[in-house]
Amino acid sequence: DAGITQSPRYKITETGRQVTLMCHQTWSHSYMFWYRQDLGHGLRLIYYSAAADITDKGEVPDGYVVSRSKTENFPLTLESATRSQTSVYFCASSDWGSGRPEQYFGPGTRLTVT
């Protein structure tokens, strides 16, 4: 039972480079989410998706792009990484349509932008 996985787990990149963080879930949950977690801010929603090919902005979407061509995958791309995007990124999924809105999180990706 793989659940929800993220890759890479750790990434160091340089300012200006494009970076893609991967998220994969095996539960066929309809909803998927990307958060970033920084000290003093808690978890902040970047983007979310209600189903394949349906995405929407969260609280802090600037500088990020998402896509969802398949239900199980929800990649997050930093188009031109900046130091302020150094953070821990968590992907989550939810089976809200079943009446259970709880979100389940992947293990996170620690991204450092130098």
Added chain:
Amino acid sequence: RKEVEQDPGPFNVPEGATVAFNCTYSNSASQSFFWYRQDCRKEPKLLMSVYSSGNEDGRFTAQLNRASQYISLLIRDSKLSDSATYLCVVKVRDTGNQFYFGTGTSLTVIP
């Protein structure tokens, strides 16, 4: 104003103690409520949902006060393994299943 506010702590309590955390939310359209637990450098994990009538899961009791817009978590007979950060989480109606997270309350249980 933040959607969800929590006392960051830290709370340092001896083993066996009872400890309570409170959380307030600002949006009266908040619909679902949860407590998540997050261990250091790990992902948040669902601890329990919070129901209007209050609910209990072993040593953990959650309460919801809609009139005052606050949620509480009570931990009885604290164990060393309860040391973690506890996140108060709210889902607001008609926001596409978006969750709003508090910044968390840190708990350390001391032997």
